[in-house]
Amino acid sequence: KTSVWPFNTIATGFWIYQLALGSHPEGMIIYSNTAPRKDNSKKRIENEGEHFIYAKLNNGIDVLAVNAGYCFSFIKPHIKDLHALNVQNQGSQFRSRDFYPQAVAAIAQHDESIIGHKMEIANIPNIPKNKIAWVDGYGNIKTTIRKSQIDYKEGTKIQITIDGVVRTALVTGGAFSVAEGELAFSHGSSGHEDPFMEIFLRGGNTYKHFNKPSQFADIEMRVLD
Known part of the structure; x- marks a missing residue:
C-alpha cells in the first residue's frame, strides 16, 4: 500500500511506474484509485467520475487505475494494451470499495469478460515537465x-x-x-x-x-x- 497527496495524479503516476518497472513478485497487480473528478466541472450524477481502466505492460504487469490526469503517464511507453473495463463508474462515492475490486479480482482470475473496448495509448498525456x-x-x-x-x-x-x-x-x-x-x-x-x-x-x-x-x-x- 502506498498513499499519495489527495488528488495528486502526478505522484500516483510516479509510484505506479516505480512499482511496475521495479523488482516485483510474480503475478503482481497494481490497483490504484486517485480520482479528482476533474474531467467534468459540472454537477456529477450519482458520484460519477473518471473511468477505471486497464493496462497490460510489456513486462506482463497488470495495472488497473482511474484514468485521471497523469496516472498512466509515467508508464505510457511501457504499455502493451490499454482497455476500458466493464465496471460501474457511478452510483457510489466509494467506487474503489463498492465496484472496482470486482474488476481487480476478475483480472487476477484471468476473466477477460471484464475487459472492455480498446483505448488509444497515444491519448495518455506525457509526463508533465518540471514538476x-x-x-x-x-x-x-x-x-x-x-x-x-x-x-x-x-x-x-x-x-x-x-x-x-x-x-x-x-x-x-x-x-x-x-x-x-x-x-x-x-x-x-x-x-x-x-x-x-x-x-x-x-x-x-x-x-x-x-x-x-x-x-x-x-x-x-x-x-x-
Whole structure:
C-alpha cells in the first residue's frame, strides 16, 4: 500500500511506474484509485467520475487505475494494451470499495469478460515537465526531470525557484556530494533506466527549505554566472 497527496495524479503516476518497472513478485497487480473528478466541472450524477481502466505492460504487469490526469503517464511507453473495463463508474462515492475490486479480482482470475473496448495509448498525456513528482519522508524533492534532460556539468551552480521561493544548488553526481547544509541537484534513486533528478538538502529537509511549496508547483532553474 502506498498513499499519495489527495488528488495528486502526478505522484500516483510516479509510484505506479516505480512499482511496475521495479523488482516485483510474480503475478503482481497494481490497483490504484486517485480520482479528482476533474474531467467534468459540472454537477456529477450519482458520484460519477473518471473511468477505471486497464493496462497490460510489456513486462506482463497488470495495472488497473482511474484514468485521471497523469496516472498512466509515467508508464505510457511501457504499455502493451490499454482497455476500458466493464465496471460501474457511478452510483457510489466509494467506487474503489463498492465496484472496482470486482474488476481487480476478475483480472487476477484471468476473466477477460471484464475487459472492455480498446483505448488509444497515444491519448495518455506525457509526463508533465518540471514538476514535483514526490516528496519523500526526509523531505527530499523528487522531480519529473530526467537525468537525460539535464546538460548542466557537475559543479555548476544553479538557481532553483519553486512556488516563488529561490534557492541556490550545486549540480552533483550524487546527493551526498555536497557539504552539510548545502543543496544538491542530482539524479536520485527513482526512475529506473533514466533516473529522475532530485533536490536534496544535506542534513536538512528540502521541502521545508522551500517553504513547503504547492504539490503542483512548477520548478524553474537557471545557471548562475
